[in-house]
Amino acid sequence: MKIRDIFENKRPVLSFEVFPPKREAGFESVRKTVQELSKLPVDYMSVTYGAGGSTSKTTVEVAEEIQKSGVPALAHLTCISSTKNEVQTQVEKLKECGVENILALRGDYPNIEGFVPPNEYRYASELIEDIKKTGDFCVGAACYPECHPDCDNLANDIEHLKIKQDCxxxxxxxxxxxxxxxxxNFRNKAVQKGVTIPITTGIMPLTNAGQIEKMCILSGGASMPAKFTRMIGKYQDSPEALKQAGIAYAVDQIIDLLSNDVRGVHIYTMNKPDVAEKIVGVINYLF
Ligand SMILES: Cc1cc2nc3c(=O)[nH]c(=O)nc-3n(C[C@H](O)[C@H](O)[C@H](O)COP(=O)(O)OP(=O)(O)OC[C@H]3O[C@@H](n4cnc5c(N)ncnc54)[C@H](O)[C@@H]3O)c2cc1C
Structure with a gap:
């Protein structure tokens, strides 16, 4: 099923993100994660793509597991360190597995000494164009409420976002x-610039102190309200309390977003089905 049809027929849409195993041995655990998550009332599930294509094989395998669980899969795909041929091969593999949705991303250069980029793609918009030409996929793209770190300001970043929609x-x-x-603030500005496609909101529940640094890196410096940093300060030495407070913060954020008519909520599950289950458990009537 194509995700654009889900957005057309359902409001709000609930989705989860998982990541593929770092080593082949971890596949069974990810398979279980997918199975657990698929029991929840989720509309689609996405699977990430390792920097430089490091998970190209396992991303396809996890996407296939998601499809088998009866939930539509959204496979992430990056382009900055790939050739057009490599991208085409990955897209064909996804099609063979019945995957109909791709999140088209630029990606970042892998942190590998001596890596020489092929320079065949510069921006995600070029990847979006190539995938759309095949005519087989619904294509999603990334956006940054607080501006992408490489861009000098939000207005310019939104101009570039509009190009992704146009592509x-x-x-x-x-x-x-x-x-x-x-x-x-971002949604208002994007709408003013003519962005009309659905925007789903990415929520990362904080569940352990070790995640804090990772969150700061992954989020590209998302601002942390005083309420959030006070919570971390208060509970970071008490794992169970921090997990509970982190889940409650995510629930609070989601209720406010849904009250403000967001089109969807995308939970970064960090491959922890129990966290997604707890969140959905208290707000399932909201979807
Ligand atoms: C929801 C989500 C999922 C992600 N999943 C993954 C993943 O699975 N694997 C992974 O490696 N990374 C992932 N990322 C991270 C992403 O790859 C990085 O943030 C990357 O730096 C930018 O990717 P993009 O697709 O947003 O790039 P782009 O849309 O190409 O934008 C990158 C930068 O270029 C600028 N730009 C775009 N077009 C133009 C133009 N025409 N002229 C001038 N400047 C322009 C933009 O303003 C921005 O600063 C994800 C990010 C998000 C938000």
Missing amino acids: GADFLVTQMFFDNEAFY
């Missing part, structure tokens, strides 16, 4: 954010 992107998934006001 055929069907929907957008936001970078994680912890301050809903930042998202509302």
Whole structure:
């Protein structure tokens, strides 16, 4: 099923993100994660793509597992360190597995000494165009409520976002954010610039202290409201309390987003089905 049809027929849409195993041996655990998550009332599930194509094989395998669980899969795909041929091969593999949705991303250069980029893609918009030409896929793209770190300001970043829509992107998934006001400001500006495709909001529940640094890196410096940093300060030495508070913060954020008519919520599950289950358990009537 194509995700654009889900957005057309359902409001709000609930989705989860998982990541593929770092080593082949971890596949069974990811398979179980997918199975557990698929029991929840989720509309689609996405699977990430390792920098430089490091997970190209396992991303396809996990996407196939998601499809088998009866949930539509969204396979991430990056282009900056790939040739057009490599991208085409990955797209064909996804098609063979019945995957109909791709999140088209630029990606970042892998941190490998001596890596020489092929320079065949510069921006995600070029990848979106190539995938759309095949005519087989619904294509999503990334957006950044607090501006992408490489861009000098939000207005320019939104101009570039509009190019992604013009190249055929069907929907957008936001970078994680912890301050809903930042998202509302971004949404207003994007709409003013003619962005009309659905924007689903990325929520990362904080569940352990070790995740804090990773969150800061992954989020590209998303601002942390005082309420959020106070919570971390208060509970970071008490794992169970921090997990509970982190889940409650995510629930609070989601209720506010849904009250403000967001088109969807995308939970970065960090491959922890129990966390997604707890969140959905208290707000399932909201979807
Ligand atoms: C929801 C989500 C999922 C992600 N999943 C993955 C993943 O699975 N694997 C992974 O490696 N990374 C992933 N990322 C990270 C992503 O690859 C990086 O943030 C990357 O730096 C930018 O990718 P993009 O697709 O947004 O790039 P682009 O849309 O190409 O934008 C990158 C930069 O270029 C600028 N730009 C775009 N077009 C133009 C133009 N025409 N002229 C001038 N400047 C322009 C933009 O303003 C921005 O600063 C994800 C990010 C998000 C938000």
